[in-house]
Structures are given as structure tokens and as C-alpha cells.
Amino acid sequence: MALVKKIESYMQKNSPMALQMGVTSSQSPEEQEKDAQHILQQLRNYKGDKKKGKERVLGAQFIIMYYTMKAMKVGMSSSQQAPGNPAVPAGPMGAGPMAEAPLGPDPKIIEEFRAAQKKDMSVAWDLLNIKFTNSDFGKAALMLRST
Secondary structure (H helix, E strand, O other): OOHHHHHHHHHHHHOHHHHHOOOOOOOOHHHHHHHHHHHHHHHHOOOOOOOOHHHHHHHHHHHHHHHHHHHHHHHHHHHOOOOOOOOEEOOHHHOOOEEOOOOOOOHHHHHHHHHHHHHHHHHHHHHHOOOOOOHHHHHHHHHHHOO
């Protein structure tokens, strides 16, 4: 399947907007991640082509969407440990002060996320930084680069 079709299919099934509209994916989270990694790998290996503006803009949008969704998942997984969950008693049988539930995700997870995001956002920038032959795609790229 061509890269544009893969990206469009993935985004239609897995974007935050699709999920809000009630679209349910037939894929498991592991299959979604595998497909996303396959697309990301193709984008990382992309050799610029001025004539493929749609591929480049969609590729950049995919990278932005992927890391937005991943950040939300990391945040949601850590919020299960955050306020609203009972704190763990510090002493035996609840004696002593209550220990606060940990806030935020594991710093190692954040560090890994940021490193991967930085690498791939650079790929997105490179996709948008090649001159466009189609003015509409050029305008879209300009808007994405200015965010």
C-alpha cells in the first residue's frame, strides 16, 4: 500500500477526532503501534520529492498526531497514580502519616518519549522544509512549520 494510503487509513481509524466520533479500531493497541512504527520508519527513510507534497504534509501531520496521542497515553497512565487515587499508608496497618501517591509518569519514560519525539519531529520539519510545487501544500507546510 502506498504511504499516503497507509497514513490516511491509520489516521481515519486512530486519530483523536475519530475516537471522539465513536470510531472503534479493529486493531489491538499493539497492532496500532506496529502500524505506526512502520509508517514512522518509512517517513524517517523518506527522500525528498518536491512533487509529492501530499505525502510530505500528511507525513508531518501523522508525526504530530502520533506524538500528541502518545503524550496523552503517557499522561493518562500516570494520572492513575495521581490525586484522586488513595495514598498508600506509610506505616504498618496505616499507622503514621499517609505517603502521597506519585505524581506524573516515570522520568525514564519521559526521557525516552522526548528523545524519540525530538528525532521524529526533526523528520517532520525536514518533510515540510523542502520546496513545494503545489501552492496549497506549500501554504499548509508553512502553517505547520509555524506552530
